[in-house]
Amino acid sequence: MAEDPESGGEKTEDASSRKLGKARDEGQxxxxxxxxxxxxxxxxxxxxxxxxxxxxxxxxxxxxxxxxxxxxxxxxxxxxxxxxxxxxxxxxxxxxxxxxxxxxxxxxxxxxxxxxxxxxxxxxxKPSRLDPINGFKQKFTSRAVVEFLKTLIKVGVVCLVCYYAIKGxxxxxxxxxxxxxxxxxxxxxxxxxxxxxxxxxxxxxxxxxxxxxxxxxxxxxQKMTKKEVKDETKQTEGDPMVKSRIRQLQHEAARKRMMADVPEADVVVTNPTRLAVALKYDREEMDAPRVLAKGAGPIAANIRKIARENDVPLVEDKELARNLYSHVDIGKEVPVEYYQAVAELLAYVYGLKNK
Known part of the structure; x- marks a missing residue:
């Protein structure tokens, strides 16, 4: 198959539904x-x-x-x-x-x-339709040859049928x-x-x-080159680099909101250095304790830092910290299976605060 120098390579890919739809809108x-x-x-x-x-x-x-x-x-x-x-x-x-x-x-x-x-x-x-050179070239394309042969076959068939019908x-x-x-x-x-x-x-x-x-x-x-497919994907789904940057900004915004909630926590559970999970419980507004923030590595260190600055207790519980980090999303309430461990933890914290 011939290469298309304008689109960058050989047309080997099937036409996308978007290109077929565009061709249909243009009457093709x-x-x-x-x-x-x-x-x-x-x-x-x-x-x-x-x-x-x-x-x-x-x-x-x-x-x-x-x-x-x-x-x-x-x-x-x-x-x-x-x-x-x-x-x-x-x-x-x-x-x-x-x-x-x-x-x-x-x-x-x-x-x-x-x-x-x-x-x-x-x-x-279209001015190109008035170009005699292009018009002359169209007479020798594969489509034009097929149409010419098709016309000869039709005329031949009709002539033969008429001849034998009249002859009989x-x-x-x-x-x-x-x-x-x-x-x-x-x-x-x-x-x-x-x-x-x-x-x-x-x-x-x-x-x-x-x-x-x-x-x-x-x-x-209507087939497309690999470059055309890639360009169309960028147009319909967005540039992967741009999408990655957007996701990064979204994560940063979510992290900032999460960090802003840490001072409101009742306790931060650690394991002690790799993980940190901030919990809060308000019996009037919540059915169960809720995870306000969680993180690992540098994020965990930042959560611990903010907790210390705002006098939020840090309690080391490796197993509970690992389970809450792995199984509870930010903003979600603690599952039933962790009620006992979290209740004991909050009782300990409330005891420290004389609540």
Whole structure:
């Protein structure tokens, strides 16, 4: 796969949902023009079959109007306008069922492929589209070659089907001169109907093959380089260095708030130098003693320092300090399993303070 010098490397990574969404907003979707074409053709055939008698009546009316002269018509300008109006109305009314079925089917076929997409960006004027050199280059891309081959196959298929269909009816065609106008019309409708059916069956296969190719080609074109994936991750999730700095600031702010609560503690449990846990109990506001602050290493040393400066008792209890540090978060109450040990500790402290 070719390298993309602007994005920094070879496109080997699958497109992210963000990039696919952006491409969709710009009107770039995996879409096959053959899917609507074949369904439009099928809708036209179905409409012709369903309204065959209606077509027959209208066409017979046109033939009778034009070839059943009561006399020599006076072909004036007014008569020419009247004839144009009459024939235009007849043609439109005859084709209206087919037009309606084809239009509705084309909308549904496109909606089934890509859903409801309205992209104003795709309609924006771009100077690059007026560049004749770029336009010439587009004629020799892999997509253009595939489209050219696809067109040749479609034309070839239609020609072969028509050839063999007409060839099989040559005997019947040679005897049409002896039939009525109505019989000739019915024969043309019948042969045309079966030609359409055969063409549709072949075009359905080609349409689904083309859709699979267009889907694959679209996903290949949307692939990303490793640098693009990394840049997009930074945009969506943030730069890892910035996020790390934010977390660091948050931890520092939380530590400052924690240290500000140490003077309110009733006791600081130590083990004695590595850990420190500050506890407070207010029977009117708390159901159980609460951990106001905890830390290890330098943080523990700072907690002990603040406790000494504010006359908060320091009590050494290695096991209790280790358990509270490991199992109780800051601001949480002491679990039931530590009630006995904490109660004894607080009783000792309260005794020192003559409470």
């Amino acid at each position: 979707v995996a879409k096959s023009v053959e899917i609507p074409s074949v369904f439009v053709l099928m809708a036209g055939v179905a409409a012709m079959y369903a309204f065959a008698f209606y077509f027959y009546q209208n066409l017979m009316g046109v033939f009778q109007f034009n070839y059943n002269f009561q006399g020599v018509p006076d072909f004036t300008r007014l008569e020419a306008i009247r004839l144009l109006y009459v024939h235009t109305e007849k043609i439109l009314m005859t084709c209206l069922p087919v037009f309606g079925a084809v239009y509705l089917t084309a909308l549904l076929a496109n909606f089934a492929q890509v859903g409801f997409v309205v992209s104003w960006k795709a309609l924006e004027p 009816e040559l005997t019947e065609i040679s005897r049409l001169y002896d039939n009525s106008t109505g019989a000739i019309l019915l024969f043309i409708l019948k042969v045309s109907f079966w030609i359409f059916i055969k063409v549709c069956l072949i075009m359905i296969v080609l349409a689904f093959l083309d859709y699979a190719y267009q889907k694959w080609k679209f996903l290949e074109d």
